[in-house]
Each structure stands twice: as C-alpha cells, then as structure tokens.
Amino acid sequence: MRIEGTAAPAATDRPKDPGSPLVAALDIGGTKIAGALVDSSGGFLVRAKRPTPPGGDAATVMAAVEQVIGELKSDARWSRAAAVGIGSAGPVDASVGTVSPVNVPGWRDFPLVRHVAAAVGGLPVALVGDGIAIAAAEHWQGAARGYDNALCMVVSTGVGGGLVLGGALYPGPTGNAGHIGHISVDFDGDPCPCGARGCVERIASGPNILRRAVDNGWRPLDGAEPTAAAVAASARAGDPVALASFDRAAQALAAGIAATATLVEIHIVVIGGGVAQAGDILFAPLRRHLANYATLSFVSGLRVVPAVMGTDAGLAGAAATAAQVLDLTGFSLR
Structure with a gap:
C-alpha cells in the first residue's frame, strides 16, 4: 500500500467525538467518484459525489476527483482530517501510488497518490484497490x-x-x-x-x-x-x-x-x-x-x-484501511 506525505466501518451518518480525528475517504470507480469525511465510529459527516467522466482523459478524470475533494474541504470539519484513504478500481500499484483502472481508460499508470496528496495539502494518503477496501469494511463490521x-x-x-x-x-x-x-x-x-x-x-x-x-x-x-x-x-x-x-x-x-x-x-x-x-x-x-x-x-x-455495508462499503473500507496503515490514534478496527 502506498503512503505519501507525513505521517471506517459502518456506513452511517452519525458523528462520534466532535474533536476526534477524521479520515477523508475516496471511492473511485468506473461510474462514480465518491468522497466522505469519516469519523472513528464510521460516521459519515459530509459526503460528495461526481460521475466519472466517460472516456475522459487523465486530467478530466482527476478534475472530477479534485471537485469531490474540494467539496469535502469546504466543510469546517476538514480541519480535523488526519489522513486520506483511497479505494480505487483496479488494477492499482499501491507500492508506487499509481492506478490503471480497466474501466477508466484515461488513467494508465496514473500517479493518483501524488495528485491527491497535492490536492489535500500534504496529508498522508493511503491507496488500496476497491476490492481490498470493501473487504476491509465487510470484515470490520459487515458480513465477514x-x-x-x-x-x-x-x-x-x-x-x-x-x-x-x-x-x-x-x-x-x-x-x-x-x-x-x-x-x-x-x-x-x-x-x-x-x-x-x-x-x-x-x-x-x-x-x-x-x-x-x-x-x-x-x-x-x-x-x-x-x-x-x-x-x-x-x-x-x-x-x-x-x-x-x-x-x-x-x-x-x-x-x-x-x-x-x-x-x-x-x-x-x-x-x-x-x-x-x-x-x-x-x-x-x-x-x-x-x-x-x-x-x-x-x-x-x-x-x-x-x-451488508451497502454502497458506502468502498468509502468505509478506504477510511478503515487508511487508519490501519497509518496507525491513526482513536480509530479502532475491532
């Protein structure tokens, strides 16, 4: 898994501790790009979504990702974001932070982690494939x-x-x-x-x-x-x-x-x-x-x-995986 910069569970909309750190989660697929600020209980505090530009070139698809990030950053609670977790359609190369989704032809060996890190001002970013993210969510508190x-x-x-x-x-x-x-x-x-x-x-x-x-x-x-x-x-x-x-x-x-x-x-x-x-x-x-x-x-x-985690499994899993990879205090995966 790729981490760049300095050093979630149930898909609900309930906040936990108003002062606890948050993870910004991104779920990137062939039809949609979703984002959320996720707290340590798995609560989704704010959401954003854009369609994945069909047939878009690399810059066009990344612009849609940046729009989602921008919407999350516009919320006052963004100041509590401690990290970013990305679950992306694959294949990905988490060791170098690149993605080449079969269903996003504009991205081939695209340095997604580097671009996201720049968009979020240097917060640490962890990348996993969307399947791994869903596995993290379902294993943490889902059907597995x-x-x-x-x-x-x-x-x-x-x-x-x-x-x-x-x-x-x-x-x-x-x-x-x-x-x-x-x-x-x-x-x-x-x-x-x-x-x-x-x-x-x-x-x-x-x-x-x-x-x-x-x-x-x-x-x-x-x-x-x-x-x-x-x-x-x-x-x-x-x-x-x-x-x-x-x-x-x-x-x-x-x-x-x-x-x-x-x-x-x-x-x-x-x-x-x-x-x-x-x-x-x-x-x-x-x-x-x-x-x-x-x-x-x-x-x-x-x-x-x-x-059982529903359509938010990718977001919850991206948050949970980032919390695990980055060992964020206050995020328990048990």
Missing part, C-alpha cells in the same frame, strides 16, 4: 466479521475482490490480491479489456449481463431503460433470456470463487455491488453452480452471503 478467511467481492460495473487471510487483510505487494474479476473462466471466451479472454468480469459484470441479454433478444419491461437492474426485473417476471443471462453470470462467478477457495481455503464469500442487488436472481444460481465447482472437502461448505 468474525471470519479469519474470507473473500469479499463487488459485482457492479466491474468485478473486484479482496482477501482476508489469517484474520488480516491480504492486499499483496501491489494491492491487487483477490482481484477475482480477471480470473479467466472461459479460455475461448470474449476478449476482455484487460487483454485476456473469458474473464469473470467479462461475463458477470452488470454491463455484460445487459449486453448478453440484449444480444439474445431481450427488451426491458414497459419501455424501461435497458440496464442490468432491468434485466433482473425481467428475470423475476420469468423472462427466459434474462434468467439465462444471470445464470451465465452466476456460473462465471462460481467458477472464480471455487478456484480462489481451493487455493487459499476461504470460509465465506461476501458479495456486494449493484448486481448483487438482484438478490436470489443472482445468489440462487450462484450457490447451485458453486456446489458443482467447490467439491473438495475443505471448500464444499463455503458460505456465500450478500454484503
């Missing part, structure tokens, strides 16, 4: 709490993940460990923007669930906007094409999860993100396919559950 070995995933515009092994986050040397979205599960499958073929993300992400349904003749109910959520709505109504698209996504997820569990012996998988909001439309076929892939005795009892 109490488990020493877990895979926490986000299935949304992309598919990412983070690992907890032996009771601690395991980000790996560059902050990308657990990036399940780019495990190949279909060797002759469609090309993925990462350069490989048949990646979990290319099959199971929201845009690809939608793409596959449309390619097979699906149309939304009642003239609704064509989205993955609309495909889920059609699946609930029994549309066979919509059901098949979710089933294919679930199969890809199951194959990637089983491979991961076999390698590192995880005991629980927590899945969040927009696609997970489909509920049993996703989880029922996922558990069914997983039973066919996770067959060895030490993975056959693997639990798969929905995330």
Whole structure:
C-alpha cells in the first residue's frame, strides 16, 4: 500500500467525538467518484459525489476527483482530517501510488497518490484497490466479521475482490490480491479489456449481463431503460433470456470463487455491488453452480452471503484501511 506525505466501518451518518480525528475517504470507480469525511465510529459527516467522466482523459478524470475533494474541504470539519484513504478500481500499484483502472481508460499508470496528496495539502494518503477496501469494511463490521478467511467481492460495473487471510487483510505487494474479476473462466471466451479472454468480469459484470441479454433478444419491461437492474426485473417476471443471462453470470462467478477457495481455503464469500442487488436472481444460481465447482472437502461448505455495508462499503473500507496503515490514534478496527 502506498503512503505519501507525513505521517471506517459502518456506513452511517452519525458523528462520534466532535474533536476526534477524521479520515477523508475516496471511492473511485468506473461510474462514480465518491468522497466522505469519516469519523472513528464510521460516521459519515459530509459526503460528495461526481460521475466519472466517460472516456475522459487523465486530467478530466482527476478534475472530477479534485471537485469531490474540494467539496469535502469546504466543510469546517476538514480541519480535523488526519489522513486520506483511497479505494480505487483496479488494477492499482499501491507500492508506487499509481492506478490503471480497466474501466477508466484515461488513467494508465496514473500517479493518483501524488495528485491527491497535492490536492489535500500534504496529508498522508493511503491507496488500496476497491476490492481490498470493501473487504476491509465487510470484515470490520459487515458480513465477514468474525471470519479469519474470507473473500469479499463487488459485482457492479466491474468485478473486484479482496482477501482476508489469517484474520488480516491480504492486499499483496501491489494491492491487487483477490482481484477475482480477471480470473479467466472461459479460455475461448470474449476478449476482455484487460487483454485476456473469458474473464469473470467479462461475463458477470452488470454491463455484460445487459449486453448478453440484449444480444439474445431481450427488451426491458414497459419501455424501461435497458440496464442490468432491468434485466433482473425481467428475470423475476420469468423472462427466459434474462434468467439465462444471470445464470451465465452466476456460473462465471462460481467458477472464480471455487478456484480462489481451493487455493487459499476461504470460509465465506461476501458479495456486494449493484448486481448483487438482484438478490436470489443472482445468489440462487450462484450457490447451485458453486456446489458443482467447490467439491473438495475443505471448500464444499463455503458460505456465500450478500454484503451488508451497502454502497458506502468502498468509502468505509478506504477510511478503515487508511487508519490501519497509518496507525491513526482513536480509530479502532475491532
């Protein structure tokens, strides 16, 4: 994890100690850039959000990040900010502070930590992949709490993940460990923007669930906007094409999860993100396919559950991870 400059939990809006230090958290993805000032109880004191500029060059995307930071800085409580935590779509290289998100083409080896440090006046900045951030949030006080070995995933515009092994986050040397979205599960499958073929993300992400349904003749109910959520709505109504698209996504997820569990012996998988909001439309076929892939005795009892931290998990996890990396006094991760 990259730290530059000098030396959170439940996603709520409750302040704790009015004088305690705060962490400025950033959650950067392919569709949105969110920010918050987070206190030591996980309370969100102030929030800001901008859409990620589609197809924007590096400067344009960074300008949106700076707008979010500027909105946080305009709050009087910014003076209590002790550090900045960033959870970014990956891959990231936390060892040098750069990001190259697959879904943000304007950023390739972009020195995000350096730019953010400049924007926040030299506060220490810690960078992790968004999957790691979500794992931090869910393990701290979410669905993976109490488990020493877990895979926490986000299935949304992309598919990412983070690992907890032996009771601690395991980000790996560059902050990308657990990036399940780019495990190949279909060797002759469609090309993925990462350069490989048949990646979990290319099959199971929201845009690809939608793409596959449309390619097979699906149309939304009642003239609704064509989205993955609309495909889920059609699946609930029994549309066979919509059901098949979710089933294919679930199969890809199951194959990637089983491979991961076999390698590192995880005991629980927590899945969040927009696609997970489909509920049993996703989880029922996922558990069914997983039973066919996770067959060895030490993975056959693997639990798969929905995330409970909601859409703020990335922010809460970025804050919690920064507090841990920087050892901030007053932030307990227990």
